[in-house]
Amino acid sequence: MPKEIQIKVGFGDQFRDLTVRIQDDDVKPWQPGDRLNLIGQSTPRVDAVAKVTGTANYSYDQKPKGMIYGKILRSPHGNADIVSIDIDKAKKLPGVRAILTAPEIFEDESARYAGAEVAAVAADTEMQAEAALRAIEVEYDIKPHCVTVEDARKEGAPQVGRGEQVNVARISPRQRRGRRGSNSDMDERLARQEAAVGKVIQDSDVVVEGEFSTQVQTHAPLETHGSVCSWEDGRLICWASSQATFGFRNELTSNWGGVRAKSCQILSEYVGGGFGSKFSAGREGVLGALLAKEAGVPVHLMLDRSGEQLSAGNRPDSLQQMKMGVNKDGVIQGTRIRSWGTPGTGTGGAGAHNDGIYNIGEVDKIEYGVRTNTGGAKAHRAPGWPQGAFALEQMMDMAADEIGMDRVEFRKKNDEHPIRKVEYDIAKDRIKWNRSLTRNGGAEICQGLGIASNLWFSAGGGGASALVRITKDGQVEVRNGAQDIGTGTRTVMGMVVAEELGLEMNQVATRIGNTDDPQGPASGGSTTIGTVTPAARLAAFHAKKELMEIVADRKGWDASELDLKDQEVWRIGEGSTGMTFESACALMDDDAIEVLKGRPRRNYEGFSDTNAGVQAAHVEVNQATGAVKVLKVVAVADAGKILNPLTSESQVRGGVIQGVSFALFERRIMDRQKGRMLNDDFENYKMLGSMDCPEIDVVLLDVYNGKSNTQVMGLGEPPIVATAAAVANAVSDALGVRMYDLPITPKKVLEAIAKRDAAKEVPAQKKGERL
């Protein structure tokens, strides 16, 4: 039975009382004014030293006894079918223990992109495995390919999919299937929508439009995909680089790929990044498990950098056509959007979220997915959002300029988010929005400012349990089987338990990334912390309750009056009883108290369902060389209650860094001739380095959100949404010319300058003519 409680929700000077119904065994969210020891204090990661000194053992570092090495052979062709694979020569090479072929394992003869898995070998050494791969003879039926959206959309383009699939498909609104209305109904509805919104835009005071494009960005985590697999009496033990330990396990125990482990344990204590690409075991996970089974010894199969770049996922590119009608009072009336993007040969969507964040009036939006012969897209840190925000925020600046309104005021006019309304002013203040700069290409080196917004939805959800164990000798451990992909989940889980038990950080051990422990979520949608920590707090609260009952029973006290604070037993409202935590634990009859608690499935009513966030960028552009330097990014972020400011700030910094890297550097480059990726390495796939990193000014708002007992929201995705958009707006501000394509490379800057200067030279009478 749910119970009703009174709480305060809000932030800053905006608090209100709220009556919420919470799960009957749940604990009340922390309230403003509560005396907290750890929560809200910057707390270093519990594994910081292990990570920076190299003693943290990642999957890549595992070396179980007898381990050998697996490697994958990939197709070099842009599009092909595998006719035959001859492994006879390879089999006879020294050290070779197992060879598998992809068509046999995955029942798929196609190799539809350069990089598709063809075969896998396990051998005693990496060199032997590589030699064996090169000795495998493959006959391909090579087909024509198309590796860019532009090529795939052309009339008569080679067909990427097999069978009936077409290259270009409407993904939103979805084509209807079956009984729920015919496609011609849908087509009619879309035509009506187009006409209606078209009229709204036409009738607006001002119309702005633009075509924007963004590039394919690979996830490029430092630790590549893969695993070390070991079979022990029919049980599969797999050290996996995974952001979904339980999902990984479920794949290896399912029929997919034929691993069908009766029992499987995934271990992912340390994961070197995922960014959305490591939800699935993937073909490499299946091949690793099967090679280990066939070879009868543990197999280390981690992708090399090329394999990672080719096959392990990417953020789809986008082509976004936008047209917006705005009235002179600053209110957006309507927006027409058409967008295209490629999921490669993958099945994931390739949409761009360019209609979120602001109220953009009546919307007529159609999105298309375009198949290409390239590695499949995967969820990539805020899927669809950075690319959508880029186009939307350019449009916002164009519209504001067109009606002569301040760019921030224009945003505020079309934004109802209660938190963001405050964040705009903080960002403006910190970036010195009204400062005077040499803008509009006025000098060889010019500067500009840009602003953009975030939006996310990440209060967490059901699907996590935590086990808290307090032993008679005063040891405390909390366990949850989910992974920490670098976000700090492990540390914050420990903090929550230590806070509840009145202990210090070093008194609570944490165990994560182990599927033999209680269920935890996939690290997706920035939901991990909001899902795991309420379970951990709940389990700690009930473990404490059991301990207090033991103490009360022994001492003849009233358990409901007892609490743990400052490592001692307290009488609520009075102060310490003088009994230490250790002596309380020593009163147990049993060896330990163990409490397993599940997080409530649903979030409670609270202050806001969404994270907001505003970022402002200050850039410098050298018009002689086309170089863009991002001088500073102000990132104002909120994520419900900030449990650990230090790791929260790190998350924001990480988002900004990856966002600047997306804005200026990263892009997959495909050779259209052979259909191969040319920068499948870290030399030509350019990522921001230390010298390219701006000053990052992080401002965190602490919001009593009320959505769960820890009130926290995730910060993995929100801080990357706005960055590239803000940087691009700042570059346009500096140059006096709009940048329509990411990444903003010196080449594009120089081309934009040339175009701008050519336009200035157009005779005056021609300028006024409408095209």
Next chain:
Amino acid sequence: MRPFKVIRPTNEKEAMEQVSKGNASYLAAGTDLLNRIKEHVASPDSVVDLKSLPGMNTIEVTDQGIWIGALVRLSAVSSHTDVLSRFPAVCETIIHAATPQIRNMATVGGNLCQKPRCWYLRHEGYSCVKNGGTGCWARDGENEFHGIFDNQICSATQPSNLAPVLVAHEAVIEIASKDGVRELTADQFFIGPSSDPLREVSLEEGEFVRRVMLPESTRAGSWAYEEAREKQSFDWAQASVTLLLDRGGRKGDHRVVLGAVSPAPLRRSDIEKKIDGSDDEIAEASGIAGAGATPLSENGYKIPMLKGLIGKAIRSARSRKEG
């Protein structure tokens, strides 16, 4: 990586004998060769490690100039007091190269003899004029980072950051060859594809660079090195300009050498002539940056980039002189 044998010769004669036996390569630090072996675009059966040879790891300062051994690390050159004070442009080009970690390993000789960074050349399966086949994939392909001058046969560019400044200083390249030691000027040493598309430097079979001499007679009155690239941390130049003014105290003896836009460093005497101290020398000099260029589909931007760099270089050199 494909296995190979490492041979450590004790003298130059032995090194040359060993490298002529079958399929062998010289190895210095390996920052380029080992990557090419890993990428399967080089597959020597053996490597002859020059690091075992004596006497190639020193910097010697004489009245005629500074001799830099081929095995001296890049970071040792850029931090050498005499090189810094007498040939500062050399140090400046080095600190723009690669990363501190690579500069601590990579050698001068290796830097001069590295293969172009063309991504077709460095991917297995692209046969072209540079690896014994025919044609150039970049011409009809992805050529944003390729050359805009002398790019008809092969459009890869000379990757060495040191190369242009050595040409500007008329450095002497001392080469160990079968018939003893021979010398080339840097200008003769770096060659374009019309001489031989398979080579970027004029080393004959078995030869290797022993040392490099920076002649005192070419010390610059003032200088500048300007480079454009996408990233500031670890990236290759998209274009560079090395400018030396009034070499050897001779007024008007300038050198302008362009980098990363052609198969060999490109000296531009036409631009040098425009640098005459007149009020419009920057406009005049940068205005002809693109003369003779034949840009490909994606690299026309290198012309305005060069213009900008030439302007920056002249301003920088002039202000250095005055300052």
